[in-house]
Amino acid sequence: MNLGFSSSLAVVLGIFQPILGLVRGATATDADLPAFFADLICGGMLLFGAVKTRQRAHSGQRFLAAAYGLTFGVFYSSVMVQLQPRIGAIARP
Numbered sequence: 001m002n003l004g005f006s007s008s009l010a011v012v013l014g015i016f017q018p019i020l021g022l023v024r025g026a027t028a029t030d031a032d033l034p035a036f037f038a039d040l041i042c043g044g045m046l047l048f049g050a051v052k053t054r055q056r057a058h059s060g061q062r063f064l065a066a067a068y069g070l071t072f073g074v075f076y077s078s079v080m081v082q083l084q085p086r087i088g089a090i091a092r093p
Contacts, residue, residue: 003053003057003061006053006064006068007049007050007053007054007064008050010046010047010049010050010053010064010067010068011046011047011050013043013046013071014042014043014044014045014046014047014050014067015043015047016043017039017042017043017046017071018036018039018040018043020039021035021036021038021039021040021043022036022039035078038074038078039074041070042067042070042071042074045063045066045067045070045071046064046067046068046071048063048067049063049064049065049066049067049068050064050067052064
């Protein structure tokens with residue numbers, strides 16, 4: 001995967017992640033404000049990393065890598081929090 005594709009994907013994810021987080025919060029019965037702020041921070045980091053990479057490719061790579069790491073770490077945590085009640089119910093006899 002080349003740097004131009006990673007930067008463009010970061011722009012797309014950086015724009016749509018907060019929007020989809022807002023839709024998720026509006027349609028959910030229990031609004032999770034910290035999750036919305038996490039989506040907002042991750043989207044901002046992705047956009048920041050994409051801008052830094054396009055300004056200076058060599059030094060901007062670390063910001064883009066950090067943004068992707070933060071985003072997918074938050075995504076993994078969110079998935080595990082959602083699956084924990086279901087996995088716990090399956091594991092108990």
